[in-house]
Amino acid sequence: MNVKKVLLVEDYPTLQIILPDCVKVVFGRDVVVLVAGTLRDAEATFYRHANELDFILMDTSLGKGVTTFDFVSRISKIFKQPIVAISTDELHRKKMVELGCTHECQKSELREFLEGWKK
Numbered sequence: 001m002n003v004k005k006v007l008l009v010e011d012y013p014t015l016q017i018i019l020p021d022c023v024k025v026v027f028g029r030d031v032v033v034l035v036a037g038t039l040r041d042a043e044a045t046f047y048r049h050a051n052e053l054d055f056i057l058m059d060t061s062l063g064k065g066v067t068t069f070d071f072v073s074r075i076s077k078i079f080k081q082p083i084v085a086i087s088t089d090e091l092h093r094k095k096m097v098e099l100g101c102t103h104e105c106q107k108s109e110l111r112e113f114l115e116g117w118k119k
Helices: 013-027 039-052 069-075 090-099 107-118
Strands: 005-009 032-036 055-059 083-086 103-105
Touching: 005 013, 005 039, 013 032, 013 107, 032 039, 039 069, 055 069, 069 083, 069 090, 083 090, 083 107, 090 103, 103 107
Parallel strands: 005 032, 005 055, 055 083, 083 103
Antiparallel strands: none
């Protein structure tokens, strides 16, 4: 898979640094990882770059009761590339798959997941 641009939807500041590095370790340093920390940022970034994205990594909960459930339901109808639900909450990941995510994994297993996917 030739990955050039990825959208990461993640509200936790430390993971906003760690997860893009994980993507770049697997797919190369030239990959652009667009990070959105809020639902509003995620929507704006998605609609601005949808035609350029190779896949989306999406947390299920963005704090203060905000989830990405409705967002994934909407974009999965128009975005035909992979959308990966990343969460420590198994029930949230399963719900995201029901709503349109094509894959799911725990954040702690993301590198391993991406390496398997790359093959």
